Amino acid sequence: xxxxxxxxxxxxxxxxxxxxxxxxxxxxxxxxxxxxxxxxxxxxxxxxxxxxxxxxxxxxxxxxxxxxxxxxxxxxxxxxxxxxxxxxxxxxxxxxxxxxxxxxxxxxxxxxxxxxxxxxxxxxxxxxxxxxxxxxxxxxxxxxxxxxxxxxxxxxxxxxxxxxxxxxxxxxxxxxxxxxxxxxxxxxxxxxxxxxxxxxxxxxxxxxxxxxxxxxxxxxxxxx
Numbered sequence: 001x002x003x004x005x006x007x008x009x010x011x012x013x014x015x016x017x018x019x020x021x022x023x024x025x026x027x028x029x030x031x032x033x034x035x036x037x038x039x040x041x042x043x044x045x046x047x048x049x050x051x052x053x054x055x056x057x058x059x060x061x062x063x064x065x066x067x068x069x070x071x072x073x074x075x076x077x078x079x080x081x082x083x084x085x086x087x088x089x090x091x092x093x094x095x096x097x098x099x100x101x102x103x104x105x106x107x108x109x110x111x112x113x114x115x116x117x118x119x120x121x122x123x124x125x126x127x128x129x130x131x132x133x134x135x136x137x138x139x140x141x142x143x144x145x146x147x148x149x150x151x152x153x154x155x156x157x158x159x160x161x162x163x164x165x166x167x168x169x170x171x172x173x174x175x176x177x178x179x180x181x182x183x184x185x186x187x188x189x190x191x192x193x194x195x196x197x198x199x200x201x202x203x204x205x206x207x208x209x210x211x212x213x214x215x216x217x218x219x220x221x222x223x224x
Contacts, residue, residue: 015195138205
């Protein structure tokens with residue numbers, strides 16, 4: 001069983017609009033503290049033997065300048081990689097999916113000997129988002145997916161070391177999975193509004209995101 005409300009409440013989310021090389025870009029950030037030392041969390045998020053236990057199977061070369069591929073999802077290049085030193089660590093990668101490219105940064109900060117703050121920052125140029133997609137789904141389209149990753153990492157670090165094949169898809173449509181996706185989508189709606197979006201539009205986007213993640217609606221990609 002997953003304590004849905006506790007997990008969703010454990011994550012801090014934000015949405016910002018910034019300039020990247022003069023172009024408008026969306027920045028989504030998630031933070032959560034885990035009761036594990038930084039070396040263990042770093043190994044969990046960089047070791048190709050451990051990543052599939054909480055996220056997705058990964059292939060390629062997980063090193064600076066190497067390329068990776070997540071099974072059925074994004075691939076890209078490792079742009080920066082700084083293992084734990086003086087209580088901090090980070091890596092930065094390109095996130096190439098569906099013909100578009102964005103950037104992901106993962107930062108770890110040691111909070112005492114046995115607690116680590118995990119921060120994930122995902123930046124995408126607005127021009128690379130399919131027309132109408134942000135208006136329809138808002139930040140929850142990718143944000144809820146990242147929430148699932150943080151949940152998987154929490155379970156993994158707590159000792160649940162394997163995700164059975166198809167488990168995520170089955171769980172998503174269970175009562176517990178629906179409750180998690182409803183709460184996560186709603187939380188992203190609040191973050192969207194706090195970032196400057198019209199509150200009613202943010203609620204609609206959150207509802208659309210929830211419907212998609214629970215199989216109640218298909219994504220209709222607008223023409224590029």
